Amino acid sequence: MKMQREPWSRKSLKAAAILLAAPLMLSCGGSGAAAGTGSGTTAGATPAQAPTFSAAAALGGAQIVTLQSATPGAAIYYTLDGSTPTTASTLYQAPFLVDSSLTVKALATASGDAPSTVSSQNYTVKIASGTLVWSDEFSNAGSANAQPNPAVWTYDTGNSGWGNNELEDYCAWGSNASPCNAAAPNAYVGTDSALHIVAQQPAPGTYTSARLKSQGLFSFQYGRVEARIQLPEQQGFWPAFWMLGNNIATVNWPACGEMDIAERVDAATTPDYNKGSVHGTGFTGTNLGLNYNFPSGQTAAGWHTYGMIWKPGSVAYYIDDPTHPYATFTPSSISSLSGSVWPFDSGPSFFILNLAVGGNWPGAPTASTTFPAQIVVDYVRIYTN
Secondary structure (H helix, E strand, O other): OEEEOOOOOOOOOOHHHOOOOOOOOOOOOOOOOEOOOOOOOOOOOOEOOOOEEEEEEOOOOOEEEEEEOOOOOOEEEEEOEOOOOOOOOEEOOOOEEEOOOEEEEEEEEOOOOEOOEOEEEEEOOOOOOOOEEEEEOOOOOOOOOEOOOOOOOEEEOEOOOOOOOOOEEEOOOOOOOOOOOOOOOOEEEOOOOOEEEEEEEEEOOEEEEOEEEOOOOOEEOOEEEEEEEEOOOOOOEEEEEEEEEOOHHHHOOOOOOEEEEEEOOOOOOOOOEEEEEEEEOOEOOOOOEEEEEOOOOOOOOOOEEEEEEEEOOEEEEEEOOOOOOOEEEOHHHHOOOOOOOOOOOOOOEEEEEEEEEOOOOOOOOOOOOOOOEEEEEEEEEEEOO
């Protein structure tokens, strides 16, 4: 295995293009001491309703925790270390995976209301290292292509160019908004029990594709995540499996942090490669990325397992073998970069799987580029560290 540092262009993501989907789960929760009043409330205002907790079973004893307040429009702030939350704590954005014992405390605020009392819930979870705690196996026992699980996956849509002057229209499942075609979906779970993300050319100069994300529906912090994927390799294609922080809705990109697990552009090279990188405030563009060069005779077009080992203060990437990471990044990796801020211990992140067409990086398709082309994903899994 050969490693080398290589510069490449990057997109400039726009938070306005990332839409939140609201979870719909309710349960009961406890209460604690009242929080202090916040700005924007009037004396004697009624407190917001305290957050409630619900937990859905994941795998291996893990749970997916959802927070909710009965006060319309309330913001929920929470901690995982048993400390009392304030409006400076993590803002709840999506259900999150719990795979270790911890105490969640939460506070709700709403315009015109006093802050709620603090709710508290203990989770006792004892799971061995290396245990599978969540997965999407993209199972489909039917005789027709199926919708990707709507409890996990939503979509970015449209043709905004995504900060990179890309050419594709991203289409959601079931969309007939031109040029999308629900009869020829750009993302589906096939009868082979694999996720297919398909780039199509319905007319000369017109391209469609899909960008799936778990934003607002599912998130996690820390663990070993991997996906078994085949990537397309032709001029003008940019396939990727990556993650963004839930807090992109409030701090924007790159402050939210970006972790790129599988990423490459254009046709196969010799040797062929995958890029593993991290991005945050003060380290975007050519900073903090490493190439993994596939062994002789292998390309990204074959089946490979793309993985990330995420621990407090560390992000590491591997291909096929989790015992041999090819890149490891820590806060010391950015210590020499002016204005840099390590974002990966600030809260949970969500998944993105997409296939971009054209743009500044990788460049436009050519006459030799064939359509349709696709990413094929066998599974996405999370294990305990």
